[in-house]
Amino acid sequence: MKKFDSAAFKLGVLGGGQLGKMLIQSAMDFGIELHVLDPDPNASCSNYCKHFSVGSFQDYDSVYQFGKNMDVVTIEIENVNVAALKQLATEGVAVYPQPEIIELIQDKGLQKQFFVQNAIPTAPFVFIHQKEELEKYTDSFPAIQKLRKAGYDGKGVFKINSAEDIAKGFSEPSILEERIDFEKELAVIVARNAKGDITAYDVVEMEFSPTLNLVELLFSPAKITPEQEQNAKEIAMRVMDKLQMVGLLAVEMFLTKSGEILVNELAPRPHNSGHHTIEACVTSQYEQHLRAILNLPLGDTKLLQAAVMINILGDVGYTGPAKYIGLDAITADSQVHVHLYSKAITKPHRKMGHVTILDSELEKAIDKAKFVQSKLKIQA
Amino acid sequence: MKKFDSAAFKLGVLGGGQLGKMLIQSAMDFGIELHVLDPDPNASCSNYCKHFSVGSFQDYDSVYQFGKNMDVVTIEIENVNVAALKQLATEGVAVYPQPEIIELIQDKGLQKQFFVQNAIPTAPFVFIHQKEELEKYTDSFPAIQKLRKAGYDGKGVFKINSAEDIAKGFSEPSILEERIDFEKELAVIVARNAKGDITAYDVVEMEFSPTLNLVELLFSPAKITPEQEQNAKEIAMRVMDKLQMVGLLAVEMFLTKSGEILVNELAPRPHNSGHHTIEACVTSQYEQHLRAILNLPLGDTKLLQAAVMINILGDVGYTGPAKYIGLDAITADSQVHVHLYSKAITKPHRKMGHVTILDSELEKAIDKAKFVQSKLKIQA
Numbered sequence: 001m002k003k004f005d006s007a008a009f010k011l012g013v014l015g016g017g018q019l020g021k022m023l024i025q026s027a028m029d030f031g032i033e034l035h036v037l038d039p040d041p042n043a044s045c046s047n048y049c050k051h052f053s054v055g056s057f058q059d060y061d062s063v064y065q066f067g068k069n070m071d072v073v074t075i076e077i078e079n080v081n082v083a084a085l086k087q088l089a090t091e092g093v094a095v096y097p098q099p100e101i102i103e104l105i106q107d108k109g110l111q112k113q114f115f116v117q118n119a120i121p122t123a124p125f126v127f128i129h130q131k132e133e134l135e136k137y138t139d140s141f142p143a144i145q146k147l148r149k150a151g152y153d154g155k156g157v158f159k160i161n162s163a164e165d166i167a168k169g170f171s172e173p174s175i176l177e178e179r180i181d182f183e184k185e186l187a188v189i190v191a192r193n194a195k196g197d198i199t200a201y202d203v204v205e206m207e208f209s210p211t212l213n214l215v216e217l218l219f220s221p222a223k224i225t226p227e228q229e230q231n232a233k234e235i236a237m238r239v240m241d242k243l244q245m246v247g248l249l250a251v252e253m254f255l256t257k258s259g260e261i262l263v264n265e266l267a268p269r270p271h272n273s274g275h276h277t278i279e280a281c282v283t284s285q286y287e288q289h290l291r292a293i294l295n296l297p298l299g300d301t302k303l304l305q306a307a308v309m310i311n312i313l314g315d316v317g318y319t320g321p322a323k324y325i326g327l328d329a330i331t332a333d334s335q336v337h338v339h340l341y342s343k344a345i346t347k348p349h350r351k352m353g354h355v356t357i358l359d360s361e362l363e364k365a366i367d368k369a370k371f372v373q374s375k376l377k378i379q380a
Numbered sequence: 381m382k383k384f385d386s387a388a389f390k391l392g393v394l395g396g397g398q399l400g401k402m403l404i405q406s407a408m409d410f411g412i413e414l415h416v417l418d419p420d421p422n423a424s425c426s427n428y429c430k431h432f433s434v435g436s437f438q439d440y441d442s443v444y445q446f447g448k449n450m451d452v453v454t455i456e457i458e459n460v461n462v463a464a465l466k467q468l469a470t471e472g473v474a475v476y477p478q479p480e481i482i483e484l485i486q487d488k489g490l491q492k493q494f495f496v497q498n499a500i501p502t503a504p505f506v507f508i509h510q511k512e513e514l515e516k517y518t519d520s521f522p523a524i525q526k527l528r529k530a531g532y533d534g535k536g537v538f539k540i541n542s543a544e545d546i547a548k549g550f551s552e553p554s555i556l557e558e559r560i561d562f563e564k565e566l567a568v569i570v571a572r573n574a575k576g577d578i579t580a581y582d583v584v585e586m587e588f589s590p591t592l593n594l595v596e597l598l599f600s601p602a603k604i605t606p607e608q609e610q611n612a613k614e615i616a617m618r619v620m621d622k623l624q625m626v627g628l629l630a631v632e633m634f635l636t637k638s639g640e641i642l643v644n645e646l647a648p649r650p651h652n653s654g655h656h657t658i659e660a661c662v663t664s665q666y667e668q669h670l671r672a673i674l675n676l677p678l679g680d681t682k683l684l685q686a687a688v689m690i691n692i693l694g695d696v697g698y699t700g701p702a703k704y705i706g707l708d709a710i711t712a713d714s715q716v717h718v719h720l721y722s723k724a725i726t727k728p729h730r731k732m733g734h735v736t737i738l739d740s741e742l743e744k745a746i747d748k749a750k751f752v753q754s755k756l757k758i759q760a
Contacts, residue, residue, distance in 0.1 A: 005704045007724050025405050028428060031720030031733065048408060050427045283714045296707065299714030324385045327676065334663045334679030340411030344387050353411065 001094040001194070002071045004294040007031050011293075012070035014057040015077035016045035018341040018351065019270045022278070023076060024048050026286035030294070037066045044342045060084045067093055074247065074293050075269055078102055079150070096293040097247040097268040104243075105266050109148040109175050115263055118242040120235065122263045123254070125177040131169035137176055138163045148173045180262060182254035186222055187273035188236035189285055191248045193292045198240050200233040201281065201301045204273045217369060218273055218309045219362060220280070224255060232261050239263065248289040250274065272311070276356045279337045280307035306362035308369040312353040312376060314346035320380035322346035329375045335359060336372060352378045381474040381574070382451045384674040387411050391673075392450035394437040395457035396425035398721040398731065399650045402658070403456060404428050406666035410674070417446045424722045440464045447473055454627065454673050455649050458482055459530070476673040477627040477648040484623075485646050489528040489555050495643055498622040500615065502643045503634070505557040511549035517556055518543045528553045560642060562634035566602055567653035568616035569665055571628045573672045578620050580613040581661065581681045584653045597749060598653055598689040599742060600660070604635060612641050619643065628669040630654065652691070656736045659717045660687035686742035688749040692733040692756060694726035700760035702726035709755045715739060716752060732758045 002009070009032045013020050016038030024045060027034055035051040036043075046052045055062035057077065063084035067073045072094045073085065085099035104110045115122040128134060128145060137143060141163070147156035147170055158169060159179070185206045192198045205222035222229065236251040243249070250271030252264040274285035283291070283299025291298050314322070321344060330336050340353040355372050359365035382389070389412045393400050396418030404425060407414055415431040416423075426432045435442035437457065443464035447453045452474045453465065465479035484490045495502040508514060508525060517523060521543070527536035527550055538549060539559070565588060569581045585602035602609065616631040623629070630651030632644040654665035663671070663679025671678050694702070701724060710716050720733040735752050739745035 005707065006702055007720065007722050008701065021408060024428070025408050028401060028405050028722070029717070029719050031722035033722075034427070047414070047430045048404070048428050050429075050432075052430075291711065297712040297714075299711075321388065322386055327385065331671065331679075332677040334677075337409070339409050340387065342387050342408070342411035342413075 001295065004030070004032065004071075004296070008033060010035060010070045010072075011290075012037070012067050012073040013045070014063065014066075014073065014075045014080045016040065016043035016049075016052065017076060018044050018339075018353075019076040020045040021048060021341065022275075022339070023270060023286045023289065026284060027290055029287070030290060035066065035070060037062065042344065047342050057081065064088065067095075072096060072293050074289070075102065078105055078268060082106070094293070097245050097249075101243055101245045101268055105268050107148050108146050108265065109173065111266060112175055112177075114242075115239075118238070120239055120242070120263050121261060123178045123180050125175045128170070128174045128176050129172075131166055131171045134160065134166045134169050134176065135163070140176075140178060141165075142179045144177045144179055145169050146175050146177060148175065180254045181257055182262075183257045183259075184222070184224070184255040185264075186224070186232055186253045186255055186261070187218075187271070188232050188251045188253065189248060189271060189274045189277070189288075190236045190240040190251065191285075191288045191292045191298055192240050192245055193298055194246050194295045196244075197298050198237050199288070199298045199301050200237050201274065201277060201285070202303045203229050203232045204276070206273060216310065217366070217373075218276065219366060220276060220303055220307050221362065223362075228255060228259065228261065235261055235263060239266065246295075247292050248274075248285055272309075272354075275339070275354050276307035276309040277301075278339075279356050280305055280358055305358045305360055306365050308357045308362075308365045310355050310357075310369050310373055311351055312340075312355060312378060314348055314350040314352055314378045316348045318378070318380040319347045320345065322352060323379050325377040325379055326375035330355070330372045333357075333368065336368065338376075346378045346380050350378075381675065384410070384412065384451075384676070388413060390415060390450045390452075392417070392447050392453040393425070394443065394446075394453065394455045394460045396420065396423035396429075396432065397456060398424050398719075398733075399456040400425040401428060401721065402655075402719070403650060403666045403669065406664060407670055409667070410670060415446065415450060417442065422724065427722050437461065444468065447475075452476060452673050454669070455482065458485055458648060462486070474673070477625045477629075481623055481625045481648055485648050487528050488526050488645065489553065491646060492555055492557075494622075495619075498618070500619055500622070500643050501641060503558045503560050505555045508550070508554045508556050509552075511546055511551045514540065514546045514549050514556065515543070520556075520558060521545075522559045524557045524559055525549050526555050526557060528555060560634045561637055562642075563637045563639075564602070564604070564635040565644075566604070566612055566633045566635055566641070567598075567651070568612050568631045568633065569628060569651060569654045569657070569668075570616045570620040570631065571665075571668045571672045571678055572620050572625055573678055574626050574675045576624075577678050578617050579668070579678045579681050580617050581654065581657060581665070582683045583609050583612045584656070586653060596690065597746070597753075598656065599746060599749075600656060600683055600687050601742065603742075608635060608639065608641065615641055615643060619646065626675075627672050628654075628665055652689075652734075655719070655734050656687035656689040657681075658719075659736050660685055660738055685738040685740055686745050688737045688742075688745045690735050690737075690749050690753055691731055692720075692735060692758060694728055694730040694732055694758045696728045698758070698760040699727045700725065702732060703759050705757040705759055706755035710735070710752050713737075713748065716748065718756075726758050726760050 021044040203222040204220040207217040209216040250267040401424040583602040584600040587597040589596040630647040
């Protein structure tokens with residue numbers, strides 16, 4: 001890989017959403033030449049990147065043409081054309097995370113096999129091809145059927161409560177997973193550079209909105225025992241070591257009621273569960289991703305204060321040019337850090353931004369987060 | 381002024397250098413629509429701003445045309461066309477800092493008069509129009525002659541040691557200032573919003589390079605007494621209150637050998653002496669400037685750790701495409717925060733970036749800064 005040692009060093013990013021936007025903010029510190037590919041001409045990144053290309057990151061030619069003059073190509077979304085990335089890698093472009101790993105993670109079936117092969121604890125599962133096969137597993141209901149590919153943000157996931165639900169199941173390559181009666185959902189973000197250095201951030205605990213399958217409130221430190229914290233971090237670092245990936249990896253986990261940690265799924269990129277690291281840690285997840293893919297030393301992951309992150313979603317009942325309500329009230333506390341995603345149009349449940357709240361005490365930060373949730377509204 | 385409540389809110393920035401670039405990084409958090417005007421098509425900001433206009437910020441028409449569709453116009457350099465800004469203000473564009481204040485600060489003579497009229501301590505001075513007038517003041521030599529306008533980064537400043545230097549003096553409107561035998565150079569950054577709230581950051585102490593008249597090393601907290609710290613902050617806040625300015629103001633000061641604080645000059649914008657606030661303070665100077673001009677509540681200025689900032693200048697003997705030497709060595713410590721300004725071409729003494737070093741102990745941070753200075757080189 002070409003060494004990063006000038007402003008002419010070219011970093012290509014597939015995907016131009018809010019994760020890309022925050023990656024740009026961090027990359028600006030390194031003064032590198034940024035290129036972004038996204039099909040939406042009004043994507044968040046389009047406002048902040050001279051070399052913004054409109055095109056599909058799922059299309060072979062678009063990705064290949066975009067990437068061939070880059071020094072490093074990375075992603076902010078995993079749903080990209082892997083064949084083009086493989087070709088770029090054979091032609092000498094550094095592609096991080098490596099195309100084979102993106103390919104593995106794109107397929108929930110391969111992910112599960114990888115966990116089993118590498119003794120990574122995960123919920124038991126079977127492969128399903130036709131929904132009729134589900135009838136063999138009625139004893140294990142309730143269970144979760146997940147499409148192997150293209151499931152994202154809750155799409156492609158179906159909860160089967162009883163035999164009556166089988167008719168609504170998927171007849172595409174999928175997995176049927178035992179439904180874990182979990183205590184908590186956790187995530188650990190790990191990073192690895194080409195030298196093989198690995199770091200882990202502290203565990204974050206996620207509270208999901210039961211209706212939207214989106215993280216509603218995330219906090220760190222997690223309310224778990226020191227042993228559970230240690231165990232979660234070790235598992236995440238083991239996943240990273242076994243993958244031999246270069247870049248940033250979010251490892252989503254369940255803590256079961258019996259105290260066991262099970263890996264749920266992986267995201268090989270900056271992640272919603274790491275937004276708080278921008279203000280709460282010495283090194284943000286975005287800078288860490290850049291350090292990893294530029295083969296610089298990895299940064300300190302220390303959590304400096306308790307942090308809570310909330311997603312700011314478009315209010316139900318409003319579609320159109322977005323109006324921010326309540327910014328004055330919430331910015332009065334400067335430990336409340338607002339990130340708005342430069343999206344002109346709101347619609348119900350659209351991710352329009354996030355807010356990170358810091359405090360020396362977690363409970364106070366959670367209280368402030370609830371105040372922010374009650375005040376900051378996105379309407380039209 | 382139109383209320384900031386949507387992604388369609390338009391902020392125009394006159395000047396597209398590194399201060400503008402760091403302002404963009406902060407403005408991205410608020411997701412506002414940014415526009416930048418700079419004569420250099422390759423200015424730092426050009427890489428990170430969709431609405432980057434090439435044009436002169438000193439030209440009436442360029443500034444007027446650029447500003448007339450903005451909601452707020454601000455500056456990252458004070459050498460701008462004030463007449464156009466005045467016209468924009470009369471047409472309802474919010475111009476912050478106010479054009480009259482930029483005009484006052486552009487003229488070192490008016491600045492000095494303002495200090496005298498408002499009982500702000502400053503070095504004694506007289507007005508000079510022709511160099512022959514200098515002969516009247518030989519008793520007060522050594523003294524400093526400064527052009528009233530267009531002096532910047534040491535240009536337009538002439539040290540008169542003895543009567544023999546008079547022939548080399550300026551015959552343009554200027555001031556002759558008593559040469560202060562100062563102990564230290566200090567700066568205080570203050571901010572004020574339209575509601576009239578004022579905040580001050582902790583005092584920073586500057587070590588200047590004797591040859592280049594550029595800050596070589598800056599640190600906060602300053603090595604001064606609590607009374608001097610308090611006095612410096614009060615004077616800076618008084619300047620801001622008397623100006624009734626909206627925005628961010630850097631107040632440069634001398635601490636004399638007798639312990640007196642004298643105001644040297646003002647910069648009505650984010651400033652070199654506030655770079656460290658990005659990592660060292662709850663609210664960075666860039667966010668504070670935005671909070672002020674968007675009429676949001678001002679943020680907490682608390683210094684969280686001791687901070688040292690060093691400017692990274694192009695090495696002597698190298699002109700051409702810039703190469704960064706030593707990035708690996710210095711980024712091994714993630715309390716060393718690198719900011720490279722995306723400038724493709726280096727030349728001797730060109731400001732190519734800065735580095736902020738944090739530590740719980742100031743002396744350790746200074747030691748690390750000296751290590752960074754010895755390792756990080758910009759060559760071609």
